[in-house]
Amino acid sequence: MFNSLQEIFSTLKQNKLRAIMTGFSVAWGIFMLILLLGSGNGLQHGMENNFRGVAKNALWIWSRQTQVAHDGLQAGRRIQFTNEDYDFLVNMFRDDISNISGRFRLWGQGTVTYKDNYGDYDLEGVRPEFKNIQIVDIIQGRYLNQMDMNEYRKVAIISLPVKKALFKDEDPIGKYIRISNVPFMVVGVFENPERRDDEQIYIPVNTAQRVFNGSNRLNELAISTNALTVAENKRIEEAVRTTLMKRHKVAPDDKQAIGIWNTLEHFKQAQGVFRGIRLFVWVIGIMTIIAGIVGVSNIMIILVKERTKEIGIRKAIGATPWSVIRLVLSESIFITALSGFLGLVFGMGLLSAVSIILKNIAQQSPQVENIFYNPSANLSVVVSALVVLIIAGLIAGFVPARKAAAIKPIEALHDE
Amino acid sequence: MSNSIIKVENLHKSYKMGNNALHVLKGIDLDIKAGEMVSIMGSSGSGKSTLLNILGILDTYDRGNYYLDNIKIEKMNETKAARFRNKYIGFVFQSFNLISFKNAMENVALPLYYKNISRKKRNQMAMEMLDRMGLKEWANHLPAELSGGQKQRIAIARALISNPKVILADEPTGALDTQTSYEVMNILQEVNKMGITVIIVTHENDIAHRTQRIIRLRDGIIGENITNGDFQPITDNEIFTNN
Numbered sequence: 001m002f003n004s005l006q007e008i009f010s011t012l013k014q015n016k017l018r019a020i021m022t023g024f025s026v027a028w029g030i031f032m033l034i035l036l037l038g039s040g041n042g043l044q045h046g047m048e049n050n051f052r053g054v055a056k057n058a059l060w061i062w063s064r065q066t067q068v069a070h071d072g073l074q075a076g077r078r079i080q081f082t083n084e085d086y087d088f089l090v091n092m093f094r095d096d097i098s099n100i101s102g103r104f105r106l107w108g109q110g111t112v113t114y115k116d117n118y119g120d121y122d123l124e125g126v127r128p129e130f131k132n133i134q135i136v137d138i139i140q141g142r143y144l145n146q147m148d149m150n151e152y153r154k155v156a157i158i159s160l161p162v163k164k165a166l167f168k169d170e171d172p173i174g175k176y177i178r179i180s181n182v183p184f185m186v187v188g189v190f191e192n193p194e195r196r197d198d199e200q201i202y203i204p205v206n207t208a209q210r211v212f213n214g215s216n217r218l219n220e221l222a223i224s225t226n227a228l229t230v231a232e233n234k235r236i237e238e239a240v241r242t243t244l245m246k247r248h249k250v251a252p253d254d255k256q257a258i259g260i261w262n263t264l265e266h267f268k269q270a271q272g273v274f275r276g277i278r279l280f281v282w283v284i285g286i287m288t289i290i291a292g293i294v295g296v297s298n299i300m301i302i303l304v305k306e307r308t309k310e311i312g313i314r315k316a317i318g319a320t321p322w323s324v325i326r327l328v329l330s331e332s333i334f335i336t337a338l339s340g341f342l343g344l345v346f347g348m349g350l351l352s353a354v355s356i357i358l359k360n361i362a363q364q365s366p367q368v369e370n371i372f373y374n375p376s377a378n379l380s381v382v383v384s385a386l387v388v389l390i391i392a393g394l395i396a397g398f399v400p401a402r403k404a405a406a407i408k409p410i411e412a413l414h415d416e
Numbered sequence: 417m418s419n420s421i422i423k424v425e426n427l428h429k430s431y432k433m434g435n436n437a438l439h440v441l442k443g444i445d446l447d448i449k450a451g452e453m454v455s456i457m458g459s460s461g462s463g464k465s466t467l468l469n470i471l472g473i474l475d476t477y478d479r480g481n482y483y484l485d486n487i488k489i490e491k492m493n494e495t496k497a498a499r500f501r502n503k504y505i506g507f508v509f510q511s512f513n514l515i516s517f518k519n520a521m522e523n524v525a526l527p528l529y530y531k532n533i534s535r536k537k538r539n540q541m542a543m544e545m546l547d548r549m550g551l552k553e554w555a556n557h558l559p560a561e562l563s564g565g566q567k568q569r570i571a572i573a574r575a576l577i578s579n580p581k582v583i584l585a586d587e588p589t590g591a592l593d594t595q596t597s598y599e600v601m602n603i604l605q606e607v608n609k610m611g612i613t614v615i616i617v618t619h620e621n622d623i624a625h626r627t628q629r630i631i632r633l634r635d636g637i638i639g640e641n642i643t644n645g646d647f648q649p650i651t652d653n654e655i656f657t658n659n
Contacts, residue, residue, distance in 0.1 A: 006535065014517050313513045316474060317574065318502025318530040320495040405494075410474045413513060 007327060008334050015303065022299045023339030026292040026392070030340045030385060033285030034347030034377050040281045042354075042375025044274040049370045051267050053194030055099070055224035057233050058133050059240065060261040062220045063248075070251035079248050079257050083209075083216040089223070092243060096236045098226050101127035102218035104208045106179075112201065114166040114177045121162055121199040123179060125208025126222075133222045134192070141173045141188030148187075148204045154211065157188035159200040179203075182211055225264075233264040289388060293336075293396045300332050300400035304407075311404050312412020321405040328404045332397025333390060340389035344382065351375050420483065421581055421613045422448040422471060427480035429466055440466045442636035443480070448615065450581070453608040455616045455624040458633035465586065467633065468617050472505055472584045473497045485581055502530055506575025506612075508604075510587035512567040514559040520546060520570050521555040527578040545573045549603070565596035572603055576612075583607060585616045589623055601626050 012019045063079035086102045093100075104125035112121055126134075131143045139160060148155050156177060163172050176183040184203060192198050208214060223240065227233035237260050244250075250257045304311070311324055319327075355374055362369045377385075424446040430439040440463045448454055458464040469475035470482065473489060482489045484504055492500075506527075507513075514523045521542045528538035546552050549569045559567055568588060575583055585604065589597035601623060608614045616627060624630045625644065632640040 007529075010517060010522075309513070310515050313515060314526070314530075315494075315498060316472070316501065316507050316513075317527045318498050318578070320498040320530070322495060323498075323530060408474075410469050413509060 008331050011307075011331060012334070018299055018303075019335055022296050023335050023342075025295040026289070026336045026389075027339040027343035027346070029285070029289035029292040030343035030389065031347045032288050033281075033385060033388075034344055034381070035350065036281040036285055037278070037381050038347070038351040038354075038375045038377045040274065040278050041377065041381075042358075042372045043277065044271075045373040045375070046369065046371045047270050047274060049373050050194065051263065051270075053135050053192055054263055055133050055135065056264055056267050057225045057227050058263040059223040059225060059233075059237055060220070060263070061223065061240065061244070062259045064256055064259060066250055066254055067256045068251040068254040070254065071249045073249055079250065081218040081221060081244075083218065085244065085247065086218060086221065088247065089221070089240065089243070093223075093236065093240065096225055096227070096239070097223050099129040099132040099224040101130035101133060101222050102205050103130075103220040103222060104205050104212075104214050104217065105219045106208065106212055109180045109212055112162075112166065112177055112179050114172075114175065117166045117168075119162070119165050119199065121158075121201050123201050123203070123208075125205035125214070126202050127205050130202070130222060133224045136190040136192050139189045139191055140171075141186070143188055143190070144202060144204050149206055152207050152210055153204065154182065154184045154207055155187045156184040156201050156203045157190055158186055159198055160189060160191045161197055161199045162201060163189045165199065177201075180212070227264065230265050230268045233262060237262050237265075286388070289392055293392045296332055296336055296393070296396035297399055300328060300397055301403060303331075304328060304400045304404045307404075308407055308412045311407045312409040315407065315409040316413060324405045324407075325401040328401035329394065329397040332400070333393030336393035336396060337389055340385070340392070344385060348377055348382075351377060419450050420447050421450040421452075421485055422446065422615075423481075423483040423486075424471075425481040427467075427470065427482060428478045429463075429470065429475070430478060440636055441470075441477070444633075444636075444638060446631065446638070448613060450613055451608070451611050452629060453605065453614045453616075453627045454629045454631060455618055455627040456631045456633060457617075457619060457621075457624050458639075459619070462633040463636045464617050464633050468584055468586055468615070471582075471615065472507060473500050498530075502527060502578060504581045506572075506578065506580040506583045508568070508571050508575050508583060508585035508588045510590040512559070512564075512571045512591075514567055514570060514574075516559055519556050519558055520551060520562070523559070523570055524573045524577055527574060531578060541577060542573070545577050546570070549573045563596075564592050565599055568592065568596075568600050569603060572600070572607070576607060580612065582613045582615065585614065587618055588616060589618065589620065597623065 063081055066073070066075050066077045066079065069075045081102070083102065086100065089097070090100060106123035106125070109123060112119060112123075126144070128144045128146055128149065141157070144155065144157060147153070156179070158166070158172065158177070166172070166177060167175070172186040172189060175186050177186060178184070179201070192200065205218075209216065225233055225236045227236055241258055241260055244258050245252065245254070248257070314324065355376060358368060358372060358375070424444055427441050427444040428439075429441040430437045444467060456464050456467065466475065470477050476491055484500070489500070515526070518526070521539060524545055525538040525542035528541060533541075543552065543555060546555050549572065551566060551569055551573070554562060554566060559570070562570070583604070588604065589600055592600060597620075604614050604616065605626065616623065618624055628644050630640070630642045630644065631638060632642070
């Protein structure tokens, strides 16, 4: 091994400039590949940030007016979900659903006051399970829990912007805010990683129904399923839809009355797009590297031609064809591997620099992170790139090596 | 058991030149004993270079037999041929054929590289060989910095380093002045005294006359086979003791 390295160095030293020029084309190819792949990853991470706040296999269910008359009922009837719908779904889809929560929204009751501060915020009654569907980070205190539900506690958790607006620097935990003049104790502060600016307040759903005249009504339902695949999630989505339609006597062809947003489906669609982009990037990258390979191959052929006599001498004194092939191949791999590695390092360096700059920008405007985030090339990319490099070196050296091995010593040593 | 190192019987070789075949060797019979020093002479086109190439396993032959150290050399793959060359034969060329970017010591050590001898060991062996050639202080010089005679001595050192049975020298003095030519011949004679068979292709009579036997090729056959003076072939035993 060391022996061969010595041989490679002594010959490459002969053609320093040429080796550098050749190496540059390979380095450039890998540099571009890493840059493109990193950017692809950045876009994908940005997209995934859009989904970060929700369970990937969530179903969001809402109701509208019927469009079709059915079962003796007229079109234009408003569908209203109730706690019975919730109970029914819990029983019926015990195996398919991991979390389910009814959502009771307090429209127009949102004036919330604390001491002299007040504001209008999104108010919603949810179950404790909702934290696994709409995922939020708890900054302080706790989420709603089953005890709150059981005892119809008047407790609330507020989003960070609400806390800032009402409490400024004061510690909100244990303090009472007034929602439509009804006092609620703040037990937690949260942040929605998806929409950090949202001013939201969650209270237990049954408290909300009781205090705000909700009876047993629910505005929406939210589910996270056990599905791992889009098809599975789609199946559950359809089953839930059919069940709800039957319960509310909706015509089977009425597509409007009950709406379901299938997160997994949309997530996978978006992922599919990025898979496509990644494939595209690989194709472009490989093409760029091929240009580099052709360059290396070209140079090696010229090099072999120039070294015909030397190779002839080597063969005359006992070099086997295989050792000649190894000589040329190892040179070619050495050039491609070393320069490719440099390209790799530069590419990764640029990516992490961009990543740091983006993080700084994101501190002022967090929206950036939903578009382009952490544009890094991960280990698998690096390993694949290295494999590509070694193969590239082998391919680049193959033709010249064959040429070199075919050199006949008598012809090479013929005195001109 | 004969003590022939090289035995050639009815050797034929022709080259295809378009539609015509150029018949270069037309039945050569040759028997060179171990430890002999032989010169092959002949005008250009007589086939002497072709014969040397076949003897050096750099080229193949069409018909006949060739035994090197009692081993029949037939058509073989290049890997095997390379091993044979590395083991049995040392080449010395008219234009030295040193590798220009390697220094004297590295050039001498190169055949050992193909014997998978470690770098340290082969450099040490090369230094010893250079010392014997009186070139120790030139070990780190590149061929371009050396005179013709020095280059040829390095080439001979390279040929000797792998302990070959035969030295094949193709016009070893062709590029040297008379004085240097004689020095090189002195070295080759000393090599021969070590028991190594030396075969020299030359067209210079004074060079040829310093060998024990002159084989003169004429149009692809052996024209003359002259033994110089009192040559006595040595026995196998003597070769071993000398080696």
